Amino acid sequence: MTALVKPLFSVPFQRDYDFIDRKDMFSQIEEQLQRQYRVSLCGLGGVGKSQIAIEYAYRFQQTRPQSHVLWVYAASFTTFLQACHDIARSLKLPSCDEPGTDPCELVSKWLNEEDHSWLMILDNADNAELFFPSVGSDSPPATVTQPQRSLNDYLPSILNPQKSLLVTTRSRFVGQDLAYGELCVEVPPLSPQEAMDLLHLKAKGAVGSFDKYSTERLLDVLGYIPLTITQAAAFIIRNRWTFQGYLAALEKDKQNLTDYLSQELQDPRRPRDFPNSIFRTWKLSFDHILAQKPKTATLLSLITMFDPQRIPEKLLRPLTEREVDFRMAIGTLDGFAERRVYCIQLALAGGNQIMDELFVISLDSMGLYLLALL
Ligand SMILES: Nc1ncnc2c1ncn2[C@@H]1O[C@H](COP(=O)(O)OP(=O)(O)OP(=O)(O)O)[C@@H](O)[C@H]1O
Numbered sequence: 001m002t003a004l005v006k007p008l009f010s011v012p013f014q015r016d017y018d019f020i021d022r023k024d025m026f027s028q029i030e031e032q033l034q035r036q037y038r039v040s041l042c043g044l045g046g047v048g049k050s051q052i053a054i055e056y057a058y059r060f061q062q063t064r065p066q067s068h069v070l071w072v073y074a075a076s077f078t079t080f081l082q083a084c085h086d087i088a089r090s091l092k093l094p095s096c097d098e099p100g101t102d103p104c105e106l107v108s109k110w111l112n113e114e115d116h117s118w119l120m121i122l123d124n125a126d127n128a129e130l131f132f133p134s135v136g137s138d139s140p141p142a143t144v145t146q147p148q149r150s151l152n153d154y155l156p157s158i159l160n161p162q163k164s165l166l167v168t169t170r171s172r173f174v175g176q177d178l179a180y181g182e183l184c185v186e187v188p189p190l191s192p193q194e195a196m197d198l199l200h201l202k203a204k205g206a207v208g209s210f211d212k213y214s215t216e217r218l219l220d221v222l223g224y225i226p227l228t229i230t231q232a233a234a235f236i237i238r239n240r241w242t243f244q245g246y247l248a249a250l251e252k253d254k255q256n257l258t259d260y261l262s263q264e265l266q267d268p269r270r271p272r273d274f275p276n277s278i279f280r281t282w283k284l285s286f287d288h289i290l291a292q293k294p295k296t297a298t299l300l301s302l303i304t305m306f307d308p309q310r311i312p313e314k315l316l317r318p319l320t321e322r323e324v325d326f327r328m329a330i331g332t333l334d335g336f337a338e339r340r341v342y343c344i345q346l347a348l349a350g351g352n353q354i355m356d357e358l359f360v361i362s363l364d365s366m367g368l369y370l371l372a373l374l
Pocket residue numbers: 016018019020021022043044045046047048049050051052124168169170198226227230267269270281
C-alpha cells in the first residue's frame with residue numbers, strides 16, 4: 001500500500017494564457033481517449049504538439065481534479081528516468097530513494113494498481129529505438145544514457161476510463177505503435193487565421209506597422225508553423241526590427257533564410273537544452289533517421305538534389321537495392337513527415353507510360369529549403 005497523497009500534477013510548464021486554440025484538436029483527443037484511453041499526437045517538430053498536451057492537461061485537471069496528471073518527458077532515457085524518479089518521490093512510493101531501486105519499475109507498478117486514477121502524458125517520444133529497439137540489435141548493457149529494457153516495458157499495460165495515456169511524437173510510426181495501432185491525431189500547421197493571431201500576440205510592441213500583405217507573406221514563408229512564428233517574432237522584437245525588413249531578409253536568398261531561421265532564441269515554453277530554431281529542431285528528426293535507418297537518410301539526402309515535383313523512382317533506387325528495402329525507406333520518411341509541408345506519394349498517372357513510377361513530392365518553399373539544408 002502507498003501512503004495517501006493528494007493528486008499530483010507534474011506538468012513542468014505554467015498554463016499559457018495566450019494559447020491559440022487549435023481547431024478540432026481537443027475534440028479529437030477527447031473522442032479517442034473515451035473510446036480507447038490512449039491517443040498519440042503526431043506532427044513535425046515545432047508544430048505545437050506539446051503545447052496542445054499542456055493545455056489539455058490543465059483542462060483535464062479542471063474537469064477531473066481527483067485524478068493525477070503525470071508528465072513524462074521522453075526525449076531520452078535520461079529524461080524518462082528523471083521523470084519517473086520525480087514522480088516516485090512525489091507519490092512517496094516505498095523504497096524510491098533506496099540505492100538499486102529502479103524508479104521506472106516502481107512507477108510502472110503503481111500505474112497498473114487498481115485504485116489510482118491518472119492521465120499520463122508521454123512528451124516527445126520521438127526516438128523509436130528507445131521504445132521499440134530493432135530486433136536483432138545487440139542490447140547494450142544499461143548505462144546512464146541507455147536503458148536496460150525498452151521504455152515500452154515501463155508503460156502502463158492497463159488503460160481504462162480512469163487511466164489514460166496521451167503521447168506526443170514526431171514519428172507517426174512510434175505514435176501508432178504506442179497507441180496500439182490506432183491512427184494518430186495529426187497536428188497540422190496553423191490555419192492562416194490562427195497563425196496571424198499567434199504572430200500578433202507574440203510580436204506585440206514590434207516597431208512599424210503590421211501591414212496585411214507583409215504579414216500574410218511572412219506567415220507563408222514561415223510555413224504556418226508555430227515555432228517558426230514565435231522565433232521570428234522574438235527576433236523582430238529583440239532587434240527592434242520591422243516585419244517588412246525581416247521578410248525582405250528571408251526572401252533575399254536561401255543562405256539568408258537559413259541563417260535567420262537557424263537563430264536560437266529563448267522559448268520558455270520548451271524544455272531547456274532542446275533546440276528552438278526550426279533548422280536545429282528538424283535536424284534532430286533527421287539525426288534520428290540517420291542513426292536508425294541510414295538507408296532512409298541517404299534517400300532523403302538524395303531527394304533534396306532533385307526538383308521536388310517529379311523524381312523518377314529509377315533515380316532514387318539503386319539497381320542493386322531490393323524493392324522491399326526501398327519501400328521501407330520511403331515509408332520511414334513518410335512517417336516523419338507532415339502531409340502539407342512534405343509529402344511523398346506514389347503517382348500513377350493513368351495511361352501515361354512516362355509518368356508511371358514517378359514520385360510526386362509536394363513541398364512548399366519552406367520544406368524545400370529545409371530539405372536542401374539537410
Ligand atoms: N497553440 C499555441 N499557442 C501559442 N503558442 C504556441 C502554440 N503552439 C505552439 N506554440 C509556440 O510554438 C512553440 C513550439 O511548440 P511545441 O514545443 O509545442 O512544438 P512541438 O510540436 O512539441 O515540437 P517538438 O517536436 O520539437 O517537441 C512553443 O514553444 C510555443 O512558443
